[in-house]
Amino acid sequence: MTTNNDIQTVIVVGGGLVGSLCAIFMAKRGYHVTVFEYREDIRCAQLLRGRSINMSLSNRGRRALSAVGLENLIIGNAIPMKGRLLHDLEGKTKSVAYDPTTGQCIYSISRNYLNRTLLTELENHSNVKIFFHHRLISANFDDETITVLNLKSQEVETHSADLIIGADGAYSTLRRFMQQTPLFEFSQTYIKHGYLELKIPPKNGHKMLPNHLHIWPRGEFMMIALPNQDKSWTVTLFMPFVNFKILKNSHQLIQFFKVTFPDAVQLIGEELLVSDFFKVKPSPLVSIKCNPYHVGRKFLIVGDAAHAMVPFYGQGMNAGFEDCFILDDILYANKNDIGSSVEEFSKKRTEDAFAICDLAMYNYVEMRDLVTRRSYHLRKLLDEV
């Protein structure tokens, strides 16, 4: 057993939500931590990057934040959502509490705020170095090294550490190299729905019942809205790609919304609806499973790199945060023996992560059909108006 009291070195690839939290856990263990992040520092970025503007934070994620002393700060900047508010076709609404007995709720939190807070907390540790504009390009499991491209100098650097963690998201480079190792299992599924983000501006935000996750379930389509601190709401439309393609101009779009989400048209406003809808292309949604999460005695993947899931269960980030908590717990129990810890992490985590991915896929159908089993066919709707 390689148990040691020497200071361990850790490389975390990816300074997103899971990578930055994982690095905090490792720094708190006293390890020397180096983070390589492909993009610029989100705190200096002009434009918001990332896949969703706000996210739901649940107990699974809160437990991990609590373990590093950040739960109260984060929750203080989040908005509680006590239940779902279902919008029907006539604009009538129905509130369904998440937990009527204990009043437990989930929270809406800005992705940008969360990532900034985690990076700032990470930087407070003297045993941490963060390198932005550094992209992992390859991993060599024989000599236990990785190569990283410094995007500013264009230099290729080779690095090693006692533990190398890939938190580099659903399209993980580290996982791509793991996939070439014997017996590594991998599967990915794209669903036929894409998503696009819209916005209810602050001036209309007060017309929405607060402290709820709003849902417009329409069979084939679904729209949800989560609150932001500035009183605006981020609206996400989920729809099959083929249907996005049918909506080619503003007239078709507004007619479609008037029939399908009538109350939302007024809340978003026709002008903003048209400009936001046609500004970007809808994004794909992927579910990824693999097994194991480690290679050899020092390479490990966590977060979306290990188990990306469709967002309908609101647990992707939460499960990634839980990974960090569990990894830290295992390292503690194994007295910092990294080799046996990465193996144990894989054994403990894969089954649960598969189950969460499956639940997310199940909720993909469940949420769209919350109110009615009737399916709404876009072509027909457009013909009717």
Ligand code: FAD
């Ligand atoms: P990412 O957020 O993808 O971060 C990966 C980081 O690695 C990035 O910073 C990237 O720049 C960096 N990187 C990538 N490649 C390299 C490389 N080669 N070298 C160096 N750095 C690299 N989850 C929830 O829990 N609640 C929600 O409400 C929720 N809503 C969602 C809504 C939508 C529409 C979507 C698509 C997802 C949602 N999720 C939600 C899931 C959540 O977004 C992800 O689970 C979460 O972002 C995963 O974090 P991560 O750090 O593992 O990956």
